[in-house]
Amino acid sequence: MNRFDWLPELANRCQAANIDFTETEGPLGAARQWAVAPSDWGRMAQAASEQGCRWSALWAEQIDDDRLRVSACVCLCGDYLVLRTHVPLSAPELPSQTPWYPAANRPERHARDLYGVVFTDHPDPRRWMRHQAWDKDQFPLRRDFPVAGTVQGETPPDADYPFLQAQGAGVYEIPVGPVHAGIIEPGHFRFQAVGEMVLNLEERLGYVHKGIEKIAEGRDAAGLARLASRVSGDCAVAHAWAACMAMEQAAGVDVPARALVLRAILAERERIANHLGDIGAICNDVSFVFAHSQFLRLRELWQRGNQELFGHRLLMDGVVPGGTAVDLDDQKTDALRAQCEQLTRELNDLLPIIDDHPPLEERLVGSGILSSETARVLGAVGYVGKASGIDFDLRRDHGYAPYDQLHVPSPCQTNGDVESRLQVRVDEIRYSLELIAQLLQRLPEGPSCVEWRNPESGGEGLGLVEGWRGEIVSYVRFDETGHVARFFPRDPSWLNWPALEQLIHDNIVPEFPVCNKSVNGSYSGHDL
Amino acid sequence: MKIWALALLQSTAFVLLAPLFAGWVKWVKCRLQNRRPPPLAQPYRDLWKLFGKEALLSHNASILFRIVPYIVAGATLLAAAVVPLLAVNLPTAAIADVIVLTGFFALARFFLALAGMDVGTAFGGMGSSREMTISALAEPAMLLAVFTLAMVAASTNLSTVIEQVLSDGLVLRPSLLFALLAMCLVAVAETGRIPVDNPATHLELTMIHEAMILEYSGRHLALIEWAAQLKLMIYGVLIANIFFPWGIATTPTPVALLVAVAAITAKLSILGVLLATGESVLAKMRLFRVPAFLLLALTLGFVGLLSHIILEIR
Numbered sequence: 001m002n003r004f005d006w007l008p009e010l011a012n013r014c015q016a017a018n019i020d021f022t023e024t025e026g027p028l029g030a031a032r033q034w035a036v037a038p039s040d041w042g043r044m045a046q047a048a049s050e051q052g053c054r055w056s057a058l059w060a061e062q063i064d065d066d067r068l069r070v071s072a073c074v075c076l077c078g079d080y081l082v083l084r085t086h087v088p089l090s091a092p093e094l095p096s097q098t099p100w101y102p103a104a105n106r107p108e109r110h111a112r113d114l115y116g117v118v119f120t121d122h123p124d125p126r127r128w129m130r131h132q133a134w135d136k137d138q139f140p141l142r143r144d145f146p147v148a149g150t151v152q153g154e155t156p157p158d159a160d161y162p163f164l165q166a167q168g169a170g171v172y173e174i175p176v177g178p179v180h181a182g183i184i185e186p187g188h189f190r191f192q193a194v195g196e197m198v199l200n201l202e203e204r205l206g207y208v209h210k211g212i213e214k215i216a217e218g219r220d221a222a223g224l225a226r227l228a229s230r231v232s233g234d235c236a237v238a239h240a241w242a243a244c245m246a247m248e249q250a251a252g253v254d255v256p257a258r259a260l261v262l263r264a265i266l267a268e269r270e271r272i273a274n275h276l277g278d279i280g281a282i283c284n285d286v287s288f289v290f291a292h293s294q295f296l297r298l299r300e301l302w303q304r305g306n307q308e309l310f311g312h313r314l315l316m317d318g319v320v321p322g323g324t325a326v327d328l329d330d331q332k333t334d335a336l337r338a339q340c341e342q343l344t345r346e347l348n349d350l351l352p353i354i355d356d357h358p359p360l361e362e363r364l365v366g367s368g369i370l371s372s373e374t375a376r377v378l379g380a381v382g383y384v385g386k387a388s389g390i391d392f393d394l395r396r397d398h399g400y401a402p403y404d405q406l407h408v409p410s411p412c413q414t415n416g417d418v419e420s421r422l423q424v425r426v427d428e429i430r431y432s433l434e435l436i437a438q439l440l441q442r443l444p445e446g447p448s449c450v451e452w453r454n455p456e457s458g459g460e461g462l463g464l465v466e467g468w469r470g471e472i473v474s475y476v477r478f479d480e481t482g483h484v485a486r487f488f489p490r491d492p493s494w495l496n497w498p499a500l501e502q503l504i505h506d507n508i509v510p511e512f513p514v515c516n517k518s519v520n521g522s523y524s525g526h527d528l
Numbered sequence: 529m530k531i532w533a534l535a536l537l538q539s540t541a542f543v544l545l546a547p548l549f550a551g552w553v554k555w556v557k558c559r560l561q562n563r564r565p566p567p568l569a570q571p572y573r574d575l576w577k578l579f580g581k582e583a584l585l586s587h588n589a590s591i592l593f594r595i596v597p598y599i600v601a602g603a604t605l606l607a608a609a610v611v612p613l614l615a616v617n618l619p620t621a622a623i624a625d626v627i628v629l630t631g632f633f634a635l636a637r638f639f640l641a642l643a644g645m646d647v648g649t650a651f652g653g654m655g656s657s658r659e660m661t662i663s664a665l666a667e668p669a670m671l672l673a674v675f676t677l678a679m680v681a682a683s684t685n686l687s688t689v690i691e692q693v694l695s696d697g698l699v700l701r702p703s704l705l706f707a708l709l710a711m712c713l714v715a716v717a718e719t720g721r722i723p724v725d726n727p728a729t730h731l732e733l734t735m736i737h738e739a740m741i742l743e744y745s746g747r748h749l750a751l752i753e754w755a756a757q758l759k760l761m762i763y764g765v766l767i768a769n770i771f772f773p774w775g776i777a778t779t780p781t782p783v784a785l786l787v788a789v790a791a792i793t794a795k796l797s798i799l800g801v802l803l804a805t806g807e808s809v810l811a812k813m814r815l816f817r818v819p820a821f822l823l824l825a826l827t828l829g830f831v832g833l834l835s836h837i838i839l840e841i842r
Contacts, residue, residue, distance in 0.1 A: 174650040181730040287726040287812035293561045359811040510734040510815045
């Protein structure tokens with residue numbers, strides 16, 4: 001199958017529907033670009049949806065004093081098509097893509113809150129990222145908004161968000177969060193329940209909005225990589241890699257082969273660490289504490305290994321523009337192999353217990369089912385998608401270096417329940433260990449980093465990396481002086497948080513924690 | 529007079545040692561899970577800390593909310609006074625029989641459930657509703673087990689039951705075996721242990737007992753926690769002393785009492801290990817499976833009763 005062999009068909013479809021678009025040449029890596037007329041923005045989504053494309057990302061940006069550019073990214077068979085359109089700042093109106101892509105709901109509201117882009121037929125008029133830190137007629141990502149913000153003193157509480165209400169005998173409401181009992185990030189969940197049955201769950205996020213997109217502006221490349229490492233702390237490598245990939249595209253910097261392999265090793269280590277922690281946490285949420293402490297121990301040992309080999313437990317700042325800041329000598333390579341062997345040995349003892357433990361199975365099988373159909377409509381990615389039969393993995397399907405040289409097995413399940421999401425994680429740990437072994441074998445000689453040179457004016461790039469949660473899309477544009485003008489990291493959680501609202505249907509209230517943990521969306525990565 | 533002093537001493541020991549038993553279970557659990565355990569005295573430190581802290585009250589807490597901790601602690605304390613820990617034939621045992629004992633627990637639970645709903649938070653109401661669902665099934669199961677005992681001994685007085693079992697010697701009575709099993713299941717449900725509830729969880733949405741007491745703090749919380757530890761100990765002692773009464777002092781002599789102390793320590797230690805092992809190998813069951821679990825206890829109690837009538841009445 002060739003790359004983009006579906007694109008002519010989509011073009012025909014658009015022509016038949018009289019959609020005004022032109023293909024533009026652009027340095028957005030392997031992604032193709034179409035310029036779409038603003039009035040056809042919504043119908044373009046319809047055509048893409050009929051073609052079977054998955055909706056992936058949306059971001060806006062102010063390109064000059066009186067125009068906004070909105071870009072949306074759709075994907076089919078691992079090929080990415082970026083749709084772009086311009087709207088005047090004085091009347092930034094666009095038809096919404098949400099009617100055809102539910103996944104676009106929150107990203108469009110995000111763009112509306114932060115840039116003031118009005119999506120005319122958007123089904124949900126409520127604010128999303130905006131709480132009370134700025135007024136509704138202020139748009140923080142526009143150029144005229146100060147980085148420090150405008151609200152002085154304490155931000156008022158966000159008390160009047162209109163949640164969906166349920167009425168009837170015996171219906172009651174359970175507000176949970178934003179502050180939780182465990183040490184986790186803040187987010188609010190509003191349940192409508194009858195007895196123990198969940199009628200509806202609504203998420204309210206945005207409590208950890210840090211203004212990452214705003215403070216990225218004006219940074220140099222190294223500064224942006226540092227920031228990207230911190231978009232979501234458990235996803236430091238993948239976000240930094242995606243940002244660096246975008247920057248390197250923009251600047252035309254060729255990364256040495258050794259650095260690519262090192263990046264992949266870091267990314268796989270990150271995947272293993274997080275999956276280990278998640279498996280333990282899922283077991284803990286059904287009070288199977290034995291597995292919790294064992295997997296916590298394994299993750300701790302693994303992260304100490306990170307510290308020992310790469311100087312940081314979470315591998316932050318290992319990936320830098322132009323390569324990696326870390327390298328492996330023979331001694332470290334041996335140590336890494338030994339760590340992998342030890343982990344494999346321990347997992348061989350522990351995983352059978354997880355696999356075949358009736359009390360655990362009783363809780364996990366059949367809980368929180370996300371049907372394949374719903375997952376497809378929502379565009380779920382990563383282990384959430386894979387557990388529901390969506391066999392998509394950027395490492396294999398988009399084939400970026402160094403994974404294009406490797407065989408990347410993708411574990412796919414069909415049940416879509418908590419057990420499936422656990423099983424995907426278990427399989428991914430095993431595959432990642434194999435990948436690390438393969439990567440170590442083909443670690444090329446040479447430098448691990450090349451000197452960074454600033455891009456020509458207006459350079460832009462699109463980084464696409466399979467993080468441990470799934471597909472990360474990272475857009476970077478530089479200004480004329482070589483500083484960042486726009487950075488938008490699309491964490492996979494944007495696509496997986498809505499899945500949680502769906503998969504909790506028909507479950508009882510006490511099942512929620514384990515369902516939530518099995519999805520484990522990032523609050524920070526989503527709230528930006 | 530001396531006998532009353534002994535009874536008082538026994539009740540005091542009960543109250544003072546309850547946190548130690550809870551600490552022991554926690555200690556064993558930690559060891560079974562390859563974790564470094566807290567010192568055995570940790571529950572005492574926690575209680576001490578809580579007693580020293582300010583008790584915060586919600587604005588819409590009624591007087592009920594404030595007195596419930598005392599009612600719960602008082603009712604549990606009375607229940608403890610009825611249960612023979614070291615010696616039988618103490619005057620306190622004659623105050624109330626085993627049905628009243630169940631009643632004390634029901635009284636404490638009733639008020640705790642009210643307090644859970646008093647403040648009006650979603651979690652409190654949720655906890656109360658779940659607690660009532662479970663108790664509605666656990667209490668009949670408990671009573672059936674108790675009736676089996678009562679029929680064996682022809683009395684509902686705990687002292688008499690224990691003496692009867694002692695005088696029977698080492699005879700395997702099917703009725704008592706079934707009653708024991710029923711009692712163990714009820715004990716797990718009533719004391720909020722895995723697989724029914726998890727005393728160590730932080731997940732509000734899955735809690736039962738903890739959800740009811742989420743709003744409590746300071747000395748109120750300390751009293752409720754202490755009562756919960758006491759309840760765990762009461763169930764432990766009931767199982768240990770009714771079904772395995774050997775070692776309990778039948779005469780109040782110093783030697784017999786020393787033997788009783790050693791015996792109950794050994795029995796509770798073993799029970800604690802069993803409980804901790806069970807809690808380590810099991811996961812919590814789905815909430816809607818708990819009724820089936822308690823139905824099993826009820827059935828076991830009923831079978832115990834029947835087997836007594838069919839097999840043991842001559």
